[in-house]
Amino acid sequence: MLPCARGYFARVHGVSQLIKAFLRKTECHCQIINLGAGMDTTFWRLKDEDLLPSKYFEVDFPMIVTRKLHSIKCKPPLSSPILELHSEDTLQMDGHILDSKRYAVIGADLRDLSQLEEKLKKCNMNTQLPTLLIAECVLVYMTPEQSANLLKWAANSFEVAMFINYEQVNMGDRFGQIMIENLRRRQCDLAGVETCKSLESQKERLLSNGWETASAVDMMELYSKLPRAEVSRIESLEFLDEMELLEQLMQHYCLCWATKGGNELGLKEITY
Template sequence: MSSESDTADEAVRGTCDDASICKRFAVSVGYWKDPYMQYFVRQAKERKAPEINRGYYARVQGVSQLLCAFLKKTECNCQIIKLGAGLDTTFWRLKDENLLPKKYFEVDFPAIVSRKLHNIKSKPPLSKPIMETHNGDSLLIDAYSLDSARYSILGADLRNLKDMEEKLKKVGMDPQLPTLLVAECVLVYMSPEKSASLLKWAGDTFPTAMFVNYEQMDRLLSNGWEAADAWDMIRVYSSLPQNDVARIEKLEFLDERELLEQLLLHYCISWGTKDSLHLGLAEITF
């Protein structure tokens, strides 16, 4: 790979830190509860703008609603694959809520995975929940991967689908199990050809599946998904439980509502489904 593409990849890895610091700040102000974020990322030195915090709130709650709807439809008899997972804490939060799927997989650049593994190994509040759900012998762990009974994290490049699929299969990914794939601000950093290949791979590999994508664009139907929908984040924000929205809107004064609306209009959540088991996945919405 050229040094130019290495630099580009480095910039993409940097977005992981930006997002994590923003989420950590929003959590510290009280937008949503996440007791695990503090173990992955330090508190931001400067305040984040209220519209940024509300944007992250809408993103986290929106993706979470679709994820929970999928878990409900499948009665947790499913697997979740988080693509470009970064320092995401969903596994730990689902465990706390007793909503773990059969297995939770995360994939990201090896450099990010090794950082995440360092935090997991050195912080008992992160490692204990993994051990509590593990029923095998010792955990399989090396510099760029961890595999336990219910949680697996892999260093892989989403542009190299053959390598990623092999690694996932090695840690127990089952294509026949209903599968939720989640990507947040991931596809937009790949070339259109590579991201289309990823969507098509997911559509071809899992007969019963849902793909949830948070970013600025969507092309699920052209890559083999049976049904798809997309909502811009203003629509998502206004569909969230309004008593909770009222609560978070009291946390900080928002001077310019237009700024928030501009930000929310810039992003959308799209989702596509394939449903060979007729679980009613196409009915999932906000």
């Protein structure tokens, strides 16, 4: 992900705006599935803002989930908000799963869709509810076939849905190739990089895998639309003498979103 305060702020702000737009359209009568969630804290931020969906799911590899559940157990600021929503006797937790009335964390491999669906349903995923799926720097680590299967599964599983994807773009130019080479030297291979050639290829991937609408912006364009007061605050915290390098970097990450169904809710109108 973008290794600077400005890039981080742009990503968080962009994803957050789309999440809140979906929650407003559905009046929070929906569910959110955060794919490859890692140590993300969106659930707690939404609770603080009284914007929780009917249920919030997080999915990641079992090893990552074990670490997150340990943090939740050991840190009252994380565990207390969960316990406030339901009594302790309804809170189920073991090494690879936490399930409660409004929040679930599941250890699963996103490439194994039958296992993923089984575990989500065990935690009361409701395929009849409008569903928002989020993937931040996740699909690019899967092969194009694997990510296509995940996108198809998501589009086919829910009648009304939205998908948010944040990852690399414009990776076919020289700057993109240098990024790929640097990551490879760190033993970090982007298995799905061929789908990240352009904003058009990002949108086409969504449309060809069952989604009805698709939009995409690079992070430099998104950054230019951020509230000026917030931009000034962030820029005052971080001195950069290589603005051209920052612009190049931000032009190689993008925010994409797609919708399916939900015409009566106005999901197609969601934009950044």
